[in-house]
Structures are given as C-alpha cells and as structure tokens.
Amino acid sequence: MSNNNAVRKFSRMGRRRFLSTLAGLGVSVSALHGLSSDVVAELDLDPSREVVRQAGYVHTNHEAVKRGASPKRTPVYYKIPRYRxxxxxxxxxxxxxxxxxxxxxxxxxxxxxxxxxxxxxxxxxxxxxxxxxxxxxxxxxxxxxxxxxxxxxxxxxxxxxxxxxxxxxxxxxxAAKPSPEPVDPVPLLNGPDPDDFYYWRDWFRVPAGAACMFVDSMNADDFENAGMGTLCTPVDDNGTKKMLTAGHNILKTTPNDDDDNTPIGLLEEPPENGFIDADFGTDRAEFSGSGYDVLDGASLNLINASNVEYEFATLGGGTKGDIFGSLSADRLKDIEDHGTGYYEMLRQQGARTGEGGGFGIEEVNDNSFRTDRDHDEVQTGDSGGPVHLLNDAPIRKIDGFVPAENVDMNMGTFSYIAGIHSWSDVNKNTNATAVHVIEDKFGVEV
Structure with missing residues (x-):
C-alpha cells in the first residue's frame, strides 16, 4: 500500500477505529492522544515500514504562558523505521x-x-x-x-x-546515596557565598536553573541542615504556578525531623537581618525506587517570589531560551538508541558547575535516564537542575516533527525539559528522573 493510499484509508476511518488501527501498528498509548489523520498525512507515514512516535508536549499559547497564563499543550509527533x-x-x-x-x-x-x-x-x-x-x-x-x-x-x-x-x-x-549537604567552603552561618555558585540572584521572576538554598527553619541562626541545590523548571498545577527540583534536596535536608522531613522553605539569596525571606515553600516531594532508578522530584509553592520565568538563568543575572514543553518516554528511548537529531542538543544546568551540553543518553528505563556526561562534570549543588533538549530551529522548520495543533511561537530556538538532575556517584555518569514521570505523578505540566 503506498503512503497516499494509507493516508486516504486513515482519513476515512472513524476516530475509534483510527486509534485502534494505529495502536495495532505499534503506536504507544501515550502517543495516541492528539493523533489525527492530518498528522499522519503530514508525516507521510508508511505504516508497513514506519511507526509514529511522540516527541513530547509543547505550548500552543507560549507567549501567553510567559505572561502567566496556564499552558495549553499539544503533542508533537515524528516517525521512525519499523525495524528500529x-x-x-x-x-x-x-x-x-x-x-x-x-x-x-x-x-x-x-x-x-x-x-x-x-x-x-x-x-x-x-x-x-x-x-x-x-x-x-x-x-x-x-x-x-x-x-x-x-x-x-x-x-x-x-x-x-x-x-x-x-x-x-x-x-x-x-546503594545510591545522593548528597544534599552544603559544599565546602560555603559559610553556612553567614549564608552561602555567591562567589561559589552560578545563577545566585534576587530574581524578580524566578527562572529555571537558578541557585537556591534549602533550609528547615526560617531562623537564619539555625543553618546546620541547610543545603544548596538548583531549581529545575516552572510548572502549572491547575492554574497555579510552581517550581520543580530534586526530591532529595527536600527530604534529605532535615534528616532529624520526626514529622515528614520537609523543610519550611528555601531561598535564593543569603539571609539578611537574622531571618529568611523564603521565595518558595515545599508543596510535595518524593524520593523512591531501587538503586539508581529513582523517582526523585519535588514541587515548590511560590511564597514571596513574584512569579516564575519559562527561561533559563544566565550568569549575568538575565535569562535566555524558551521552555516550550516536556519530552516524552518515546523520545528518551529513541535518543538512547540513535542519538539526537541535527537541530538538537542535550544540555544540563547546575548552580555549582554551570552549563554543559553535547552529551547523550547512555541508559534508560521507565522512571529515569543516565547520560554519558562524566561524574566529574557535576558537583553537589547541581541537584535539581534541568536536563533539557535544546532545538536550534522553530518547530515547524524541523523536518519530520509535526505538532498536532498550531503553536504560538516567535522564538528561533526552544527547549523540551527532559529530566531533573538527581546526582552522580564516583565511577558513574549523571542520573536524572524523567520529567514526564513527575508530571504524571504530581499532576503538573511544564
């Protein structure tokens, strides 16, 4: 059957039969949502030799999202050879x-x-x-x-x-033991030294990748259990803006807490006048799983922070890039198998070591992925930072990737958030929790 004949056949099907047929051809359950005969036609799919995959979800109203609106999202599709x-x-x-x-x-x-x-x-x-x-x-x-x-x-x-x-x-x-402890020589009793960390600013709108300090007390005289970390990405929870980071940043900061091991808040700048003006407070946190395959995520409520920024922190106190959505399980598995595309690059940002990129995915499963970025390229304090897939071209100009709906975007480049950096042990490369898992678990959307 030629591609044109296949497309015509799909276009004549009812919705239920169309989805059932594609599921029978190998399309994952998660990829079926939003799939239409128009998408299949634009992909020029040959169902006998190719399978539709989902790259992730992107905003159809991105400019409005950057102004504070809740995201309206649509899936993005591509295809791979059936043998692959x-x-x-x-x-x-x-x-x-x-x-x-x-x-x-x-x-x-x-x-x-x-x-x-x-x-x-x-x-x-x-x-x-x-x-x-x-x-x-x-x-x-x-x-x-x-x-x-x-x-x-x-x-x-x-x-x-x-x-x-x-x-x-x-x-x-x-057994993996991620370390949330402060990094020497950070002088805790006087607050962390900004010279020891990147992206340490009093942000008006807090961006992805910003440095932060996690504390278990609002009293600046009690910092014994304070820890440094990195913020991952803004998310939306039914109209409420929140921020993601690593769960172990929260749960391991207060090991002697008899209640729920959850700190009161965190901040992004050294405390002044003997008290902490926290920008965020803990919404929920989870650190569970076996070995290095863990679900390691936390969502944070805005307290004194004005808002969040769907961009990445830069060294000069500005922001750059556009966080346009989240990466899917299909795409993570395919990148592990045959790498990123011509316009794509995986990047990671941490408050201790800054930016790094050009690495690949070495291992993957349902919760997590392990990159081939070396252990020595990250340090304590990078935990919670974003791992993202940077696309160096507008989505409609990237050959082979088709959004299910029209998207509102004026930027030339954009990023899918792929994961939350968890940690790296000696002789191991860096680990991340897949952000699509956190979205499903916490009921939030990038």
Missing part, C-alpha cells in the same frame, strides 16, 4: 519482564536498557548492595538471572514482532 521500533521496544519488553520477575523474588535491583559496543540492545541489571552483600550472596543472585531474555515489540497487539534474544548483564552496585 522493534529493536528498541523488544529490549524494553525484556527489561520489564526481568523487573517483574526480580521484584517477585524480592531482589533489590534496577534495570536499564542500553546499547553495547557492537550496537546491540541489551538489558543491564544492577543488584543493589545495601552494605552487607557478600560476593557469594551476589553470585547466588546473579546465577538465577538469565543471560538472555526474549523480548517482543508491541506485546499483545496486532503489531507484535517476532521475539528477539536480548543479552543481559548483571553487576553489583552500592
């Missing part, structure tokens, strides 16, 4: 099978999909050592994990592929 879809989704199917099996057996582990040096998809199992696992105990666990697992793309759909044998590797890893 089969290879990616079969590996993730194998990963999920192993996750379910090991969870049932009570094995504390995290599982990732990655690509080896031979360009083969593989599953990486990290068995978590809480500090007392002997070599023999690990070997017993390892011996019960298969060296290969058969995975299929599109399981239980009409598009289900033939089984692929996915290799499995097993390692023992120490």
């Amino acid at each position: 879809w089969e290879r990616i989704e079969a590996a993730h199917d194998a990963r999920r099978q192993l996750e379910a099996e090991l969870a049932e057996r009570g094995v504390n582990c995290s599982a990732w999909v990655t690509t080896n040096e031979s360009d083969e998809k593989m599953v990486k199992i990290e068995v978590i050592d809480e500090g007392s696992m002997s070599t023999r105990a690990f070997q017993r666990v390892e011996s019960r994990i298969p060296t290969t697992v058969d995975g299929v793309a599109g399981r239980n759909t009409k598009a289900q592929s033939n089984a692929r044998e996915i290799p499995v590797t097993v390692t023992k890893e120490k």
